[in-house]
Amino acid sequence: MxxxxxxxxxxxxxxxxxxxxxxxxxxxxxxxxxxxxxxxxxxxxxxxxxxxxxxxxxxxxxxxxxxxxxxxxxxxxxxxxxxxxxxxxxxxxxxxxxxxxxxxxxxxxxxxxxxxxxxxxxxxxxxxxxxxxxxxxxxxxxxxxxxxxxxxxxxxxxxxxxxxxxxxxxxxxxxxxxxxxxxxxxxxxxxxxxxYMSYFTPDAARNINQKGAQQHLNRSGDNLSNVVEFMMDEHPERFQTVLERIASKIPGIGKISTYRDSVTRNLYLMLEGKGFAKPFIQSQMSDGTLKLFTYLLLLEDPEPAPLLCIEEPENGLYHQLLETLAQEIREHTSNARSQVFITTHQPYFVDALEPEEVWILEKGEDGFSTIRRASDDPLINAMVEESQPLGALWYSGYLDAR
Incomplete structure (x- = not known):
């Protein structure tokens, strides 16, 4: 790679x-x-x-x-x-x-x-x-x-x-x-x-696409059902493992399975919520649940894109789930499967990162952007070594220009 x-x-x-x-x-x-x-x-x-x-x-x-x-x-x-x-x-x-x-x-x-x-x-x-x-x-x-x-x-x-x-x-x-x-x-x-550039929108992912199995998630995520169909057909054992792993990461979900309508032949995701008598399908998922599921499925692509670009993944996600997503991204990159580029406003996500992984973008006096690496600041490195979370330092203003 x-x-x-x-x-x-x-x-x-x-x-x-x-x-x-x-x-x-x-x-x-x-x-x-x-x-x-x-x-x-x-x-x-x-x-x-x-x-x-x-x-x-x-x-x-x-x-x-x-x-x-x-x-x-x-x-x-x-x-x-x-x-x-x-x-x-x-x-x-x-x-x-x-x-x-x-x-x-x-x-x-x-x-x-x-x-x-x-x-x-x-x-x-x-x-x-x-x-x-x-x-x-x-x-x-x-x-x-x-x-x-x-x-x-x-x-x-x-x-x-x-x-x-x-x-x-x-x-x-x-x-x-x-x-x-x-x-x-x-x-x-x-x-x-x-x-791969992610411009994911939950409403798009709720659609049931009629085009059949597709190997990779597209930019908007509106072919989610097609990717699920591909995984189920081409990698059934892996897909079952993926569903179990994803279910364990999403709070309130007991099991994720699939259901194919006998008349339309459409394939649906079925989520069994803890405390609910009947499962619900992807069109009934909350934005956060659908978004986390989609990101985790993206990271499980058997042939992932060499570069994944994700803008503000925190939108719609409960803050404690951001650490889960960051850990999954780190595991994905540690296996040399893809390089991941992210923009974020969320300190909870930054808490899971190292100073050399974080870049601070600012506006200069001329109106144009400047950028620097968090690890270029010895004070930031020293504080992180003393177990101060990087996101908390950002929230407290330590990453602002001085």
């Missing part, structure tokens, strides 16, 4: 210039951890930071024009007062390759005001030789012209690429890997396209 080591964001909404983790820029910053939680007041840019990952995945899948359009257009995505470039730099490390790979992307507007790929570079950071950076390039593009390199260093060849104006709205990384096999590029494209 690949892991994001760091990301640099420039001119994306309120994120004019921030860096999380290590992007191999010589700063020797510690890489991101398997769990990354971002905290901060309302309006500081947490949603924008969450959306960066969705934006990059959309750029890879659909092109930069569509990625901008669904967000209101380039002018609404680029930072206010900046009309030139949106810049993203991503550093990743695969468990099968000890050398970090980096992806640089710059998006600009053409003469007609349409967004296009100004610059795209995919390469490996090999370290330093006589204080000079050593790199190995797989692809570099500038204004629609560039080169892609075969990956056998002994016999590999370089090929020139020239994109049309329309093609310049597509990432070359996505384009060339659909035409020919380039292992590093293909692996990176699949990694980014496989990211």
């Amino acid at each position: 690949a892991m994001i080591q760091g990301i640099r964001i420039r001119n994306f909404k309120s994120l004019k210039d921030i860096t999380l983790g290590n992007v191999c820029d010589g700063s020797n910053t510690q890489p991101l951890t398997p769990i990354t939680a971002v905290i901060g007041k309302n309006g500081v840019g947490k949603t924008s930071l969450f959306d960066v990952f969705g934006f990059l995945a959309d750029c890879m899948k659909y092109g930069v024009a569509e990625a901008c359009d669904v967000r209101g257009g380039f002018d609404r995505v680029v930072s206010q007062g900046e009309n030139d470039l949106i810049e993203l730099k991503l550093c990743c490390l695969s468990e099968s390759d000890p050398i970090p790979t980096l992806f640089d992307l710059k998006i600009a507007k053409d003469k007609d005001g349409k967004p296009y790929v100004k610059w795209e570079w995919f390469y490996q950071f090999l370290g330093y030789d006589d204080n000079k950076i050593k790199l190995r390039s797989f692809l570099e593009m500038s204004d629609g012209v560039g080169f892609v390199h075969e990956e056998d260093e002994q016999t590999g060849k370089s090929f020139m690429i020239r994109m049309t104006d329309k093609d310049k709205q597509q990432l070359a990384t996505a384009t060339v890997t659909r035409l020919k096999s380039y292992p590093h590029l293909s692996s990176f494209r699949n990694f980014v396209e496989g990211w």
Whole structure:
């Protein structure tokens, strides 16, 4: 599984210039951890930071024009007062390759005001030789012209690429890997396209979808019944174990089972509530119960997304359940199944985290966001070592800028 080591964001909404983790820029910053939680007041840019990952995945899948359009257009995505470039730099490390790979992307507007790929570079950071950076390039593009390199260093060849104006709205990384096999590029494209962004709404998850079994939960969660059907059909023993585990985590639930209507063939979740004579189905679940069930099922996906992005999971959940969810997320990441990125307002959730896992996002005097890691503050580290919960320190103001 690949892991994001760091990301640099420039001119994306309120994120004019921030860096999380290590992007191999010589700063020797510690890489991101398997769990990354971002905290901060309302309006500081947490949603924008969450959306960066969705934006990059959309750029890879659909092109930069569509990625901008669904967000209101380039002018609404680029930072206010900046009309030139949106810049993203991503550093990743695969468990099968000890050398970090980096992806640089710059998006600009053409003469007609349409967004296009100004610059795209995919390469490996090999370290330093006589204080000079050593790199190995797989692809570099500038204004629609560039080169892609075969990956056998002994016999590999370089090929020139020239994109049309329309093609310049597509990432070359996505384009060339659909035409020919380039292992590093293909692996990176699949990694980014496989990211999961949670925009879960309980009302959507209450629907009984008619489309049949589906392997993965979608962004809104409205295919929950389809994922349940897939798990039941393809992984029956595992699914039964999953239902038992989830039931043990949700207060007031004695047993979770499934029921298929003999006429409509629709599949329903059946929850037996303690103290209730009859079970109830998912459409009758409370928002919190349905949300916790869905998150726990997401973490039990047999082939999970390499990156799970969850915005404010605490909404609708009783505060004591947040520790349960945090523990389940930690178990999920400890098994190297996915990396998890979370934004939250809830100190109870932060209580279950370590200082190196928590980033504080704030608004600077110029109106743009700044970010820092909780573990960068020696006082915070010392207090946590003395068994002070991190969320309680946040609630008490110790994580505020001083």
